[in-house]
Amino acid sequence: MSHNQERDRLAAEWARAGGGFMVEPATDAIDLEQLVGRTAVAAPGDYRALAVATTWMAQHSQLVNVRRLGKVAGDLEELPAAILGAMLDIAHETNSAADRLRPAQRHCRPLREPRALFDRAETNPILRRFAREGALPAFEAWGLWQDELTLKFDALHPVSWILEHCPELRLRALYGPGLEAEVMQVLDRGPATIAALAREVDASYSATHAAVARLEGRGSIVSQDGHGVELSTPVRSWIDGYPAVARKHRARLAL
Numbered sequence: 236m237s238h239n240q241e242r243d244r245l246a247a248e249w250a251r252a253g254g255g256f257m258v259e260p261a262t263d264a265i266d267l268e269q270l271v272g273r274t275a276v277a278a279p280g281d282y283r284a285l286a287v288a289t290t291w292m293a294q295h296s297q298l299v300n301v302r303r304l305g306k307v308a309g310d311l312e313e314l315p316a317a318i319l320g321a322m323l324d325i326a327h328e329t330n331s332a333a334d335r336l337r338p339a340q341r342h343c344r345p346l347r348e349p350r351a352l353f354d355r356a357e358t359n360p361i362l363r364r365f366a367r368e369g370a371l372p373a374f375e376a377w378g379l380w381q382d383e384l385t386l387k388f389d390a391l392h393p394v395s396w397i398l399e400h401c402p403e404l405r406l407r408a409l410y411g412p413g414l415e416a417e418v419m420q421v422l423d424r425g426p427a428t429i430a431a432l433a434r435e436v437d438a439s440y441s442a443t444h445a446a447v448a449r450l451e452g453r454g455s456i457v458s459q460d461g462h463g464v465e466l467s468t469p470v471r472s473w474i475d476g477y478p479a480v481a482r483k484h485r486a487r488l489a490l
Contacts, residue, residue, distance in 0.1 A: 245274055245284045253397040254287040255390025264403040268300055272307035275315035279354045290386040293326035295394060296333040298404050300412040308342035316343045317377040324373040329386060346378030405477060414438055414446045422456060423474060426465035
């Protein structure tokens, strides 16, 4: 995929998630944590994607799966991993609620050789000097030189809009952005055994079994007589009926 194609894809996926891009939103479900990681990769050449992603994590950190974000961070190369570390610091500085994302930083490391964050500045001696001399502490701590980052809060949609237009995040809003929501997301596609669930969510069998037990205890999922588990009828009704409920709620607010 070319640089321009990836830039367009990032913009469309962030638009689907309620980010600040005036483009046609992606029609396919997004993988939020992979989207954040891909944005860190593209960031040296894409200021707006970096600003939107950082703002989104500051504003909507309650929808980010920290376990999955840590796995994504661990797979990144040195430069994007350092950029992601800085993004998380800035998100926390902006909104203390984003402190819950800190554990993902354990998989990030500062650059061994500092450089300007953006390629345009790194390749221009004058811009590189300005970036180095004015580097913000949140960037400098990760070996990056950049003197500003304007966040885009006015361009973000609220959670209610995100959940209506980005259904893959609804279960996180209901169950929290952790393993339980991951299990429920898989079961939304159909019944599964615990072993299959563990493979799908990339978690241990014991952790997955414990999550399933908690969900069964709440009545969110039900056993299929030894053939796996599936969503309970009330939860399935909530998932299927959410769009209509959201539209009615929006219409009432508009009166």
